[in-house]
Amino acid sequence: MTLADQPTPAPGQPAQRGRRADAERNRAAIIEAAGVVFAERGGTVDVREIARRSGVGMGTLYRHFPTKNDLLATVLEQEFSYWLTDAHRQAAATEDPWQALTGFFEQMLAKQGRNRALVESYAAAGGPTEACARHCYSVMDELLTRCLNAGLVRPDVTTADLVLLNTSLSQTVLTASDSHPGQWRRLLRISLDGLSSHNTEPLPKPATYAGPPTND
Structure with missing residues (x-):
């Protein structure tokens, strides 16, 4: 098979992979920050503090964890x-x-x-x-x-x-x-x-x- 015969990536595939990688990094950052914050302050802490420490916006946090209880249980x-x-x-x-x-x-x-x-x-x-x-x-x-x-x-x-x-x-x-x-x-x-x-x-x-x- 020559280079010309090899399948080419579908349009948008590299961008999709990049977005998935970003999403995985954001999720990991949220979990890491939440582990520290929950340990320090308990389950009643405001999730805005977790978002701030993880370096993500509230929208990103809620896309990964729709409720604080979801995040708390996961962590x-x-x-x-x-x-x-x-x-x-x-x-x-x-x-x-x-x-x-x-x-x-x-x-x-x-x-x-x-x-x-x-x-x-x-x-x-x-x-x-x-x-x-x-x-x-x-x-x-x-x-x-x-x-x-x-x-x-x-x-x-x-x-x-x-x-x-x-x-x-x-x-x-x-x-x-x-x-x-x-x-x-x-x-x-x-x-x-x-x-x-x-x-x-x-x-x-x-x-x-x-x-x-x-x-x-």
Whole structure:
């Protein structure tokens, strides 16, 4: 085939590719800026601040994310999923089951302490999305099972107990982050000590986990 025989690009193709590349760059810039702003100020922040930091106009922002909730869910799910995958990998590589469990809690709450919007979402619904909440529950269940099999936690502790414990400590992170930063670490240690198998007094009726809230 000669050069003359080769198909020529349809009119407008280079321009279309350029527009797509610009759109992808704008979307990435919006997500990056939103991640910083949401972490600093929480989910109630004005999206005009996100547009300003990302260097795009409001029209561009709304073309990619029609509502602030769309943007918030995208940013938090992406960030939480990445963190949870990494935290799960670290826990699985930790030989001592108790250290794996306590380390996971410490990492999760420290992560929330650096991200106001994330801790808001966890305190309200167990995670940024239903899928995130279920994934987190699965990881906690695995870590608790390891501790139970090793005889390190009291046998009547359930995964639902751990979910509620983390939710309550998340609220502490949210409300005391300014006045008493790091206070959650003390409360976490007290709470984890209560899970120890050295405590033999029976617990009240266990909590029932019905799953994260849905939009139904």
